[in-house]
Amino acid sequence: KIALLLALSAASLHAVDASKITLDLANPTYQNGSLYTENGGVIEAERFRLQAERILYKKDENAHFIEATNEILLQYEGKTFTAEKLFFDLDTGAGWLEKSVSFFPPFYIDAEKLYFKEDRSIEALHVQLTTAELGNHSWQLKTGKLLIDPTGNLFAFSGVSARFFSIPLWLPSFHVNRKAFSSPLFRYSVTWDKGKGPRLSIRYAAYSWKQLGVFLRGEYRIGTGFGGAVETEYFPQKSPNFLITKSYIASDVIPTNLQKERRYRLQGKGKAVLKDHVVDLSWDKYSDPLMPGDFTSTDFAINTEKETKLRYQNTQPYWIIDALVYPKVNSFQSVYEQLPFLSINTHSFEKWGWIFQTQVEGGYEKFSYSDNLRTPLQDFSSGKASIKEEIIKAFRLPFFPKISGQTKGIFQATGYSNSPTKKPGFYGSVGYGFLLQSSGKKRFSTTTHLIQPYAELQGYFQPTSADARWIFSTKDGIQSLHEWTIGIKNFFYQKIAQNQIEYTLSTKGFFAYAKDAEPPWRIHSDLIIDYAQFLLRSTTAFSIRRKQIDHQMLSLQWTASQNAAFSMDFWYRSKWFFRKANRSHFFVENARTPKELLSSPLSKKRSALITKAFIRMTPLSSIEGELRCGFLERYIEGKFEAKTAIVSYCDMRLTYEHTEKDDRVTFGLEVQRG
Numbered sequence: 276k277i278a279l280l281l282a283l284s285a286a287s288l289h290a291v292d293a294s295k296i297t298l299d300l301a302n303p304t305y306q307n308g309s310l311y312t313e314n315g316g317v318i319e320a321e322r323f324r325l326q327a328e329r330i331l332y333k334k335d336e337n338a339h340f341i342e343a344t345n346e347i348l349l350q351y352e353g354k355t356f357t358a359e360k361l362f363f364d365l366d367t368g369a370g371w372l373e374k375s376v377s378f379f380p381p382f383y384i385d386a387e388k389l390y391f392k393e394d395r396s397i398e399a400l401h402v403q404l405t406t407a408e409l410g411n412h413s414w415q416l417k418t419g420k421l422l423i424d425p426t427g428n429l430f431a432f433s434g435v436s437a438r439f440f441s442i443p444l445w446l447p448s449f450h451v452n453r454k455a456f457s458s459p460l461f462r463y464s465v466t467w468d469k470g471k472g473p474r475l476s477i478r479y480a481a482y483s484w485k486q487l488g489v490f491l492r493g494e495y496r497i498g499t500g501f502g503g504a505v506e507t508e509y510f511p512q513k514s515p516n517f518l519i520t521k522s523y524i525a526s527d528v529i530p531t532n533l534q535k536e537r538r539y540r541l542q543g544k545g546k547a548v549l550k551d552h553v554v555d556l557s558w559d560k561y562s563d564p565l566m567p568g569d570f571t572s573t574d575f576a577i578n579t580e581k582e583t584k585l586r587y588q589n590t591q592p593y594w595i596i597d598a599l600v601y602p603k604v605n606s607f608q609s610v611y612e613q614l615p616f617l618s619i620n621t622h623s624f625e626k627w628g629w630i631f632q633t634q635v636e637g638g639y640e641k642f643s644y645s646d647n648l649r650t651p652l653q654d655f656s657s658g659k660a661s662i663k664e665e666i667i668k669a670f671r672l673p674f675f676p677k678i679s680g681q682t683k684g685i686f687q688a689t690g691y692s693n694s695p696t697k698k699p700g701f702y703g704s705v706g707y708g709f710l711l712q713s714s715g716k717k718r719f720s721t722t723t724h725l726i727q728p729y730a731e732l733q734g735y736f737q738p739t740s741a742d743a744r745w746i747f748s749t750k751d752g753i754q755s756l757h758e759w760t761i762g763i764k765n766f767f768y769q770k771i772a773q774n775q776i777e778y779t780l781s782t783k784g785f786f787a788y789a790k791d792a793e794p795p796w797r798i799h800s801d802l803i804i805d806y807a808q809f810l811l812r813s814t815t816a817f818s819i820r821r822k823q824i825d826h827q828m829l830s831l832q833w834t835a836s837q838n839a840a841f842s843m844d845f846w847y848r849s850k851w852f853f854r855k856a857n858r859s860h861f862f863v864e865n866a867r868t869p870k871e872l873l874s875s876p877l878s879k880k881r882s883a884l885i886t887k888a889f890i891r892m893t894p895l896s897s898i899e900g901e902l903r904c905g906f907l908e909r910y911i912e913g914k915f916e917a918k919t920a921i922v923s924y925c926d927m928r929l930t931y932e933h934t935e936k937d938d939r940v941t942f943g944l945e946v947q948r949g
Contacts, residue, residue, distance in 0.1 A: 347372070373387070684705075850878045
């Protein structure tokens with residue numbers, strides 16, 4: 276056995292792209308510029324390795340190639356090929372294999388003949404393709420011709436016949452991007468829900484080309500019948516653009532009436548960015564109010580927040596345009612519609628030491644109530660246009676340089692086309708703000724302490740009653756209200772361990788409010804302890820007027836290890852801590868008497884405890900649990916799920932879920948094998 280080292284120029288080695296080739300041939304013979312062996316050998320270079328029983332290597336002024344037969348193993352450009360015969364031109368990169376089997380993860384390709392092109396693309400003839408080792412597959416594609424692009428990712432088939440569990444199928448053409456697959460082309464599962472029987476599901480990647488994937492899903496449940504879904508995924512590389520859709524329809528049982536009905540959910544979400552232009556789109560149309568809750572897995576749900584809306588934003592050097600269309604598409608929802616609504620905001624600019632910012636907005640607004648309310652309510656709508664000017668000035672006290680401050684003025688004028696009196700109207704408001712703050716820092720051996728006391732005064736003057744106009748959002752509810760806040764912030768930080776503690780203590784009160792109103796006067800305490808494996812959050816609101824806790828939130832998260840994590844959340848809300856979308860505004864407390872608020876749905880005393888746990892018992896097995904306890908409502912709900920992989924391609928799941936109305940047991944078996 277001898278080894279020969281042949282030096283070649285990099286320019287002449289187009290295919291392998293190396294300056295040296297190593298030949299390790301057993302008992303070779305040399306004749307007419309060729310090396311030949313029948314006893315086996317290896318030829319190696321950068322990104323190229325050939326092993327075979329019979330090898331002919333030839334290099335002269337006219338040719339530079341390799342021929343091989345029997346027990347061929349070729350590793351080229353990160354791919355692996357086996358074959359019975361090989362020819363490879365080292366100058367051009369062109370060549371061919373006969374009776375070849377190759378692996379392009381996750382696909383196995385069996386071809387009668389496979390051609391390497393000079394542009395590094397591949398053409399294969401009389402091909403069989405699957406995602407499992409040959410001879411051990413449950414599905415298979417056959418085609419007369421397969422083209423693979425130079426990247427090795429994009430596959431194009433023509434004249435495709437397929438077999439799935441001995442069931443023949445035919446496809447006129449098929450395109451696939453192998454980089455789009457984190458799982459095989461086919462995924463099939465069996466799920467058994469208590470009271471509903473078994474459900475068989477098959478998911479198939481019908482089309483995948485470049486960054487676009489289309490998936491088809493079929494289902495059958497004994498007792499309810501067939502269902503199906505069409506899903507699309509578009510995720511361009513190195514781009515914020517994306518599109519994902521799920522359209523599902525099936526016969527199923529609605530828990531409230533136990534009658535088989537046709538249920539569906541059509542949803543999607545996408546984003547498009549082109550220089551200064553951004554478009555966000557989402558839609559979610561479903562058959563009944565219980566649909567999102569009954570089908571919560573990722574097979575059925577996209578995070579659309581059950582909203583259908585289109586938003587356009589255009590950012591320019593001096594202003595930002597924001598246009599929103601938000602219609603109501605489900606009759607059983609109550610929706611604040613904007614059809615459309617346009618907002619133009621100028622970027623902040625400074626003049627004479629003041630910072631100015633202008634906002635102009637307008638559109639058509641409508642509040643549509645659900646059609647399923649026991650007591651129907653009348654929808655209301657109005658056109659609206661407004662302009663708001665905000666000016667801010669920062670300063671430092673002349674004799675106290677460590678004390679800084681900020682003063683703010685807000686001027687707003689709004690006109691509307693409709694009101695509770697069926698007449699158009701106009702209202703204006705003036706807002707103000709005044710802030711004083713200071714700070715101090717102390718460094719210890721391992722810890723830095725930052726302290727920041729502050730005092731703030733802010734309010735609005737708005738003489739028009741809120742009942743004179745329709746209230747669509749907080750902007751429409753502005754009234755004459757004045758509040759003050761005094762507080763102190765503490766921040767502790769350990770740079771090496773990156774541990775931190777943040778604690779804020781403040782009190783908030785009001786003056787010059789409505790005669791019969793009773794805005795809250797509270798002491799607020801906020802604590803955050805953030806360590807590497809431990810996070811604690813605590814928020815407390817104590818009512819000075821009633822000498823009681825109005826709100827308490829305690830959240831604890833602990834990551835014990837990479838195999839175990841736990842969390843606990845406790846919530847308490849008194850009847851005086853009203854349910855509002857924006858808890859930093861208190862216009863509703865100023866507009867209504869305590870008696871009116873306490874008798875409304877805004878007031879509901881509640882306390883709850885939520886605990887969660889995750890434990891990974893083995894690399895392929897885990898258990899996950901959640902427990903929800905309501906102390907005042909006196910309920911206990913929970914969910915327990917165990918997952919394990921029976922083999923590398925088969926997952927088993929057992930779920931038990933308890934609610935006040937039902938106990939559901941679900942058993943699932945999912946196979947992700949080609």
